[in-house]
Amino acid sequence: EAGVAQSPRYKIIEKRQSVAFWCNPISGHATLYWYQQILGQGPKLLIQFQNNGVVDDSQLPKDRFSAERLKGVDSTLKIQPAKLEDSAVYLCASSLGAGGRYEQYFGPGTRLTVT
Amino acid sequence: QKEVEQNSGPLSVPEGAIASLNCTYSDRGSQSFFWYRQYSGKSPELIMSIYSNGDKEDGRFTAQLNKASQYVSLLIRDSQPSDSATYLCAVRGYSTLTFGKGTMLLVSP
Numbered sequence: 698e699a700g701v702a703q704s705p706r707y708k709i710i711e712k713r714q715s716v717a718f719w720c721n722p723i724s725g726h727a728t729l730y731w732y733q734q735i736l737g738q739g740p741k742l743l744i745q746f747q748n749n750g751v752v753d754d755s756q757l758p759k760d761r762f763s764a765e766r767l768k769g770v771d772s773t774l775k776i777q778p779a780k781l782e783d784s785a786v787y788l789c790a791s792s793l794g795a796g797g798r799y800e801q802y803f804g805p806g807t808r809l810t811v812t
Numbered sequence: 813q814k815e816v817e818q819n820s821g822p823l824s825v826p827e828g829a830i831a832s833l834n835c836t837y838s839d840r841g842s843q844s845f846f847w848y849r850q851y852s853g854k855s856p857e858l859i860m861s862i863y864s865n866g867d868k869e870d871g872r873f874t875a876q877l878n879k880a881s882q883y884v885s886l887l888i889r890d891s892q893p894s895d896s897a898t899y900l901c902a903v904r905g906y907s908t909l910t911f912g913k914g915t916m917l918l919v920s921p
Contacts, residue, residue: 730909737820739816739902740856741911745908797843800858802858803856803857
């Protein structure tokens, strides 16, 4: 079974530029998550989708971050404009369902460097 | 604010020893508990999940949960140098998974 796919794996941009990340979850997984992991920290949830609806985006900086999951499969996370503090690894994860005992599986991540 | 606390380490153990990793959480309503292993430069990998008080064993790994004390731990028996990684504790209440900062484990040959 294929795992969670993400691209690109690495991205370097200058501050105030825009960037987009793509995620394809494990086949059949209804729930998709985007996390931000800053060096030395645990992953922080940015947004959670159930199919193509948003379940939780309380920690998403909505003035600069946006995400969508069209057709309930692939998802895109965008940052515009980027700030230096956005330098982090952006992790996508998926699970069969939301909450309870559903286990989340992570993709390889995208390492973003903002200069 | 739901919090998950872990000692950042590093926890250093010799090869063959038992490594004990600990985690406390603030939300008494938490129902599901997970341990992830993260190698440097890699993404988190799920290694254990536990939902009921007591112990759950899987190979060299044992997860322990005490909801009354709001405490969850991971024991790694016969530690190997390949176990050297950061171990993340994650706790879920209703839906959202909250991660600790992780404990770095170093296993020396």
